[in-house]
Amino acid sequence: MISTLRHLSRRSGVAYRVFVAPASSSPVQKQDSLEASAKDSNTEIVTSKPSVNIPFAKNLFLGKFDKDVLVYPEIADKEEWDDLNQMLQPIERFFDEGVDSKAIDTNAEIPDDTMQQLKDLGLFGQQIPQEYGGLGLNATKYARIAEITSQDGGIAVTLAAHQSIGLKGILIAGTEQQKQKYLPRLATGEHVAAFCLTEPSSGSDAASIQSRAILSDDGRFFHLTGSKIWISNGGIADIFTVFAKTEVTDSHGEKTDKVTAFIVERGFGGITSGKPEDKLGIRGSNTCEVHFDNTPVPVENVIGEVGGGFKMAMNILNSGRFSMGSSGAGILKKVIGWTAEHAATRSQFGRKLAEFGLIQEKFAKMAVTVYAMESMAYLTAGIIDQYDQPDCSVEAAMVKVFSSEGCWSCVSECLQTLGGLGYMKDYPYERFLRDARILLIFEGTNEILRLFIALQGIQHAGKELKELVKKLRNPMANPGLVFSTAVGRLKSSDNPKLSLRLNEEVHPSLKDSSALLERGVLRFQKAVEGVLTKHGNKVIHEQMELKRLADVAIDLYAMTACIGRSSRSYCIGLRNSDHELILAKTFCNEAYVRIDEKLKELSMGPVENMDANYRQIAETIFKHGGYAAEHPLQRNW
Numbered sequence: 345m346i347s348t349l350r351h352l353s354r355r356s357g358v359a360y361r362v363f364v365a366p367a368s369s370s371p372v373q374k375q376d377s378l379e380a381s382a383k384d385s386n387t388e389i390v391t392s393k394p395s396v397n398i399p400f401a402k403n404l405f406l407g408k409f410d411k412d413v414l415v416y417p418e419i420a421d422k423e424e425w426d427d428l429n430q431m432l433q434p435i436e437r438f439f440d441e442g443v444d445s446k447a448i449d450t451n452a453e454i455p456d457d458t459m460q461q462l463k464d465l466g467l468f469g470q471q472i473p474q475e476y477g478g479l480g481l482n483a484t485k486y487a488r489i490a491e492i493t494s495q496d497g498g499i500a501v502t503l504a505a506h507q508s509i510g511l512k513g514i515l516i517a518g519t520e521q522q523k524q525k526y527l528p529r530l531a532t533g534e535h536v537a538a539f540c541l542t543e544p545s546s547g548s549d550a551a552s553i554q555s556r557a558i559l560s561d562d563g564r565f566f567h568l569t570g571s572k573i574w575i576s577n578g579g580i581a582d583i584f585t586v587f588a589k590t591e592v593t594d595s596h597g598e599k600t601d602k603v604t605a606f607i608v609e610r611g612f613g614g615i616t617s618g619k620p621e622d623k624l625g626i627r628g629s630n631t632c633e634v635h636f637d638n639t640p641v642p643v644e645n646v647i648g649e650v651g652g653g654f655k656m657a658m659n660i661l662n663s664g665r666f667s668m669g670s671s672g673a674g675i676l677k678k679v680i681g682w683t684a685e686h687a688a689t690r691s692q693f694g695r696k697l698a699e700f701g702l703i704q705e706k707f708a709k710m711a712v713t714v715y716a717m718e719s720m721a722y723l724t725a726g727i728i729d730q731y732d733q734p735d736c737s738v739e740a741a742m743v744k745v746f747s748s749e750g751c752w753s754c755v756s757e758c759l760q761t762l763g764g765l766g767y768m769k770d771y772p773y774e775r776f777l778r779d780a781r782i783l784l785i786f787e788g789t790n791e792i793l794r795l796f797i798a799l800q801g802i803q804h805a806g807k808e809l810k811e812l813v814k815k816l817r818n819p820m821a822n823p824g825l826v827f828s829t830a831v832g833r834l835k836s837s838d839n840p841k842l843s844l845r846l847n848e849e850v851h852p853s854l855k856d857s858s859a860l861l862e863r864g865v866l867r868f869q870k871a872v873e874g875v876l877t878k879h880g881n882k883v884i885h886e887q888m889e890l891k892r893l894a895d896v897a898i899d900l901y902a903m904t905a906c907i908g909r910s911s912r913s914y915c916i917g918l919r920n921s922d923h924e925l926i927l928a929k930t931f932c933n934e935a936y937v938r939i940d941e942k943l944k945e946l947s948m949g950p951v952e953n954m955d956a957n958y959r960q961i962a963e964t965i966f967k968h969g970g971y972a973a974e975h976p977l978q979r980n981w
Contacts, residue, residue: 393730393731394732395732395733396731396732396733396734397727397735397736398410399735399736399738400413400727400904401738401739401742401797401801402735402738402800402801402805403804404801404865404869404897404900405802405869405872406804406805406808406869407865407868407870409865411844411849413727413904413908414846414850414907414908414911415849415908416908416909416911417722417723417725417729417730418726418912419484428488431485432488432492434465435467435489435492435493436492438461439492439493443495443499445495445496445628445775446775448496448498448628449498449627449628449775450627451628452620452623453620453630454502454629458499459502459533462499462533463533466531467489467493467533468503468506468507468530468531468532469507469533470485470486470489470507471486471507471515472507472511472527472530472531473527476523476524477532482725482729483666483724483725483726483729484725484729487667487669487670487671487721487725488670490667490670490671490674491670491671491673492674494670494671494672495674495675495678496628497626497628497629497779497780497782498626498779499628499629500626500671501576501626501629501782502536502629502630504667505538505539505576505577505629506530506533506538506577508663508664508667509539509660509661509664509787510537510538510539510577510581510583510584511526511527511583512539512663512664513585513605513648513656513660514527514530514607515527516660517647517648517656517659518607518647519644521644522607522644522647526583529582530583535582535583536580536581536583537577537581537582537583537584538575538576538577538578538634539576539584540575540586540587541572541657542572542575543555543572543573544571544573548788548789550587550603550657550658551603553570553587554570554589555569555571555572555587555589555636556568556569556570556588556590557569557588557604557641559591559643563643564642564643565640565641565642565643566588566590566604566640566641566643566646567639567641568586568588568606568608568636568638568640568641569636569637569639570588570635571633571635571636572633572634572635573633574621574631574633575631575633575634576631577629577630578618578630578631578632578634579620579630579632580630581610582609582610583607583609583610584607584608584609584610584615584634585605585606585608585660586605586606586608586641587603587604587605587653587654587656587657588603588606588653589601590602590604590651592650592651602650602652602653602654603651603657604649604650604651605646605647605648605652605653605656605657606641606646607641607645608636608639612639612641613640614636614637614638614640615636616637617632617633617635618632618633618634619632620632624778625775625779625780625781625782626778626779626782662737662740662741663737663740664787665741665743665744665787666724666728666736666739666740666743666744667721667725668721668743668744668748668783668786669717669720669721669722669724669743669746669747670717670721672717672748672750672751672783673714673717675755676717676750676755677714678776679758679776680707680710680711680714680754682772682773683707683758683761683762684707686762687703706757706761709757710757710758711927712927712930712931713753715906715924715927715928715931716746716750716902716905717747719902719905719906719908720742720746720747720901720905721747722909723739723904723908724739724740724743727739738796738797738800738801739901741788741793741796741797742797742901742902744787744788744790745790745793745794745797746902748780748784748786748790749784749790751780752781752783752784755776755777755780756777759773793894794894795887795890797893797894797898798890798894799884799890801893801894801897802872802875802876802883802893805872805873805876838867839863840863840866840867840870842859842862842866843866844865844866846858846859846861846862847859850907850908851911851914851925853914854907854910854928857903857906857907857928857929857932857933860903860932860935860936861904861907864900864936864939867939867943868900868943871893871943871946871947872893874947875889875946889946889955892943892945892946893942896938896942896943899935899936899939900935902935903936906931906932907928907932909924909928910924910925910927910928913925
């Protein structure tokens, strides 16, 4: 089976093309030209990639919008499209017929025969290049398979821990010798990988790890000592990507401790795994502590540079988050389907549940959320596939935050519709709710990722706005500039002049939605400018305001993805494309309401937007060690 899938994945050319139409072309003409080029047998698919992309999400903080992003990416080659679907068939069949998720959840273990079939299907080597025995899938194909593997949370986490983070360091920064030594056996699943970063004293703060690696006197080995917690695949892994502090001498001869990444084999010795954790969800995945006791690691097993481990860890984590959108959508499509069947057959008060307005509202909102999730995921995957060194870390974080929260919310709404059935372990529904909860924590908590999104955007904008902000923060020396800026913000605060002309890039049916997107982008730029002017370098401490900026940026990116996707669908006449237009329009209207609210809160002070109240309430709680209000029956006798 694995040889068959490898054959089907052999077309490793770029799956996407960027179409540049004449300025006078309409969206319909553009899309017609796209279709014609795909059908033309003489058309040559361009396989060379540009090196680096213009960072779309970061540029939103400057009010800049790359209109090419509205041309939604797609697989250009019909044969490649057919091969992908042929590849998916045995995987879908296995998850439908060969995976007993209830038993996996109950026993908190994936059976050996199930693991072997996963390996035989090639699922342990999805993104490993074919020359090392893997399938060599690009980001889009990997995301598509994640829709299927997400049907079982334990299996999904086992596979993701192996390839999205466990072996990813070798892929992106390993030497050729390291790749040849480790990737072939990792591709077949003969060896399983794990990612060892988190420690008892360091969760989101990865730089505070305490594990140490000391270079031997002969300079041949690092001796690794330390403990890691909550390690997915920790008890079954043969290969670990481990992060530890090492002593580094800088250019001035001073010695400092910096994090270094290592490839560590269980066979090196001195490695013990704790008992598997008993978890709320994703119970089939193996999660445990891993302890290293003077483990000898050859110096040639350093990944990247000595002292470059922190950046390496961030690059590994940043590279895989986008697939949470497709995997979350895969979960929700399954659960929504079950719930819709229940609503269409269950009668209450003489009517089917599906006839009640409040039930209809739930399903509509869930569909809108899923549409945005998968639109963002595949837009991001498409951008990644178009470049050799894509800058998509902010976009991937946006997909993760939006999709994890959307998945949790929608599964909860399905259980609400299912009533008592959703609460019973005889049915699969409650398992999906338990499995979904980890998504808000995995690969960076959503709180940390919101700060990451905002600060990356602020930093990007700050470089260009540095001089302007410097002058605005000194009003006495620049009264004219301050006055003109204030007047400009006032005029454009709620209804700026639409100068980006985004409506020209999409189907006319989406004119109003594209206007909302454009208005949001222009208003957002002014808000970013205002936050930088108000706080300067201290903006890093204004977490409540940074959260608002992140939420606005996430909605702007989601609107972009929905508009581009629905425009493409309608232009080429996909089945139910009129339904997609309604989904996209509804999302854009809902998103703009949220954007408007957040931007208005940013323009207020901490008293008006309640930030000061929140801080005061929290301080009282922490001072008293918990909820501080007296019991409602308490009296002063």
